[in-house]
Amino acid sequence: MENQVQKKRILSGIQPSGDLTLGSYLGAIRNWAALADEYDCYYMLADMHTITVRQVPADLRRHTLTQVAAYIASGLDPEKNTLFVQSHVPAHAQLGWVLDCYTMFGELSRMTQFKDKSAKNADNINAGLFTYPALMAADILLYQADLVPVGGDQKQHVEICRDIANRFNGIYGDTFKIPAPYIPQVGARVMSLTSPENKMSKSDKDPNGCVYMLEKPEDIMRKFKKAVTDSDACVRFDPAAKPGVSNLMQIYSVSTGKSFAEIEQEFDGRGYGDFKKAVGESVVELLRPIREETERLLADKAYLESVYRAGAEKASRVADRTVAKVYKKVGFLAR
Ligand code: ATP
Ligand code: LTN
Numbered sequence: 001m002e003n004q005v006q007k008k009r010i011l012s013g014i015q016p017s018g019d020l021t022l023g024s025y026l027g028a029i030r031n032w033a034a035l036a037d038e039y040d041c042y043y044m045l046a047d048m049h050t051i052t053v054r055q056v057p058a059d060l061r062r063h064t065l066t067q068v069a070a071y072i073a074s075g076l077d078p079e080k081n082t083l084f085v086q087s088h089v090p091a092h093a094q095l096g097w098v099l100d101c102y103t104m105f106g107e108l109s110r111m112t113q114f115k116d117k118s119a120k121n122a123d124n125i126n127a128g129l130f131t132y133p134a135l136m137a138a139d140i141l142l143y144q145a146d147l148v149p150v151g152g153d154q155k156q157h158v159e160i161c162r163d164i165a166n167r168f169n170g171i172y173g174d175t176f177k178i179p180a181p182y183i184p185q186v187g188a189r190v191m192s193l194t195s196p197e198n199k200m201s202k203s204d205k206d207p208n209g210c211v212y213m214l215e216k217p218e219d220i221m222r223k224f225k226k227a228v229t230d231s232d233a234c235v236r237f238d239p240a241a242k243p244g245v246s247n248l249m250q251i252y253s254v255s256t257g258k259s260f261a262e263i264e265q266e267f268d269g270r271g272y273g274d275f276k277k278a279v280g281e282s283v284v285e286l287l288r289p290i291r292e293e294t295e296r297l298l299a300d301k302a303y304l305e306s307v308y309r310a311g312a313e314k315a316s317r318v319a320d321r322t323v324a325k326v327y328k329k330v331g332f333l334a335r
Helices: 022-035 057-073 091-100 105-109 112-120 127-141 152-172 217-225 243-256 260-266 272-298 301-330
Strands: 008-014 039-045 081-085 147-149 180-182
Touching (some): 008 127, 022 039, 022 147, 022 243, 022 272, 039 057, 057 081, 057 272, 081 301, 105 127, 112 127, 112 152, 147 152, 152 180, 152 301, 217 272, 243 260, 243 272, 272 301
Parallel strands (some): 008 147, 039 081, 147 180
16 A cells, blocks of 8 residues: 555545535535544545536636635644645546546436536536546545545445446456545535525525525624524424424534534524524634634635645645556556
C-alpha cells in the first residue's frame, strides 16, 4: 500500500455548483472534520462534475474558491486533510474515460440523480450528466478509498462505484479497493423548508426552501419563520405524517445535540412559532463562526492558493499510481 501508516482512507467531494447549503453541511461536511485523526482524508471540489449543468465561468471560479474557504472554516485543517480541486488532478479524467468503458448503459439509466437532473435541465441532457457516476467512481477508486462519507442521496452512486470496481477486478485481478458509503444517522437528508418532500439542494429554484451556509442571520431567521409545518400544532417526530416538523426537528437535533424525545418535551404545549424561532436561532449560532471564518479566509487568496496547490500535488501522487496500474492492466502500451 502507498500509505505506510496504514490508516484507512477517506474520499469525498462536493460540486461547487452554487452556495453551499445547510444540507451539504449537516449531511456531509460537518461529519468530515472529526475523521481526520483516524483516517487519511481526501476532500475534493468536484468542479468537473459541476459542468454537467451549464455554469457561468466566473461564478464557477468564485464558488470553487469560496468552497475551499468553507471547507477550512468548517474545521478541515489543511495540515491534516488533503483538500484539492478535481480539475487540478488530470488522473480523474484519465481514469474516468477508462471506467466509462466498464459502466453499462442500463445501470446508468437507473440513477435517480440522472433522472432528477434531466427532468430539471430538459434542454441540456448531455452525455456527461449521464456518465457522471463513472467519473465519480474514478474519483473514489483513484485513491483506493475505504470509506466515502456522503448524504443519503449519494448512496446509489457509491453502490454503482462498487459494482464498477468489482467488475474491473473480476476481469483484471485485484486493482481497486471496494469502498463503502458512510452515511450519518441524523442529518442524512435535510429537506427543503418550503417543500419538505424534496431534499434541500443548492440548485433549488425556490430560495426560501434552502438555507445557505454563509447566509446572514436575519435571512436564516426569516426562512425558518416561513418554514412549512402542518395544522396540528404538535412537535412530534413522524416523517410520514409530519414531514415539515420532522425535518425541523432533525435540523434542531443536529445543531443542538438534543434527542427527539428532549425536543418533543421542550416544545410540549407550545406553538410552532416558538419552535421555528428556536430552530432558526440554533442554526444561526451553528453557522456564525463558519461564516466569519470563511470571510476572513477569502481575504487571503494567497493562503487559499497554497492550500489547493499542495492538495493537488499530494492527490496526484496517489492518483497517478492508480492510473498507471490501470493503464497497464487494460493493455495500453507503456510510453
Ligand atoms: P446540486 O443541487 O448542485 O445537485 P446539492 O446541494 O444537491 O447540489 P451537493 O452539495 O453536491 O448537493 O452535495 C454535497 C454533499 O452533501 C453530498 O455528500 C450530499 O449527499 C450531501 N447533501 C446535499 N444535500 C443534502 C441534504 N439536503 N441533506 C443531507 N445531505 C445532503
Ligand atoms: N456526486 C456528489 C459529488 C461527488 C462525490 C464524488 C462525492 C463527486 N465525486 C466522490 C463523494 C465521492 C454530489 O453530487 N454530491
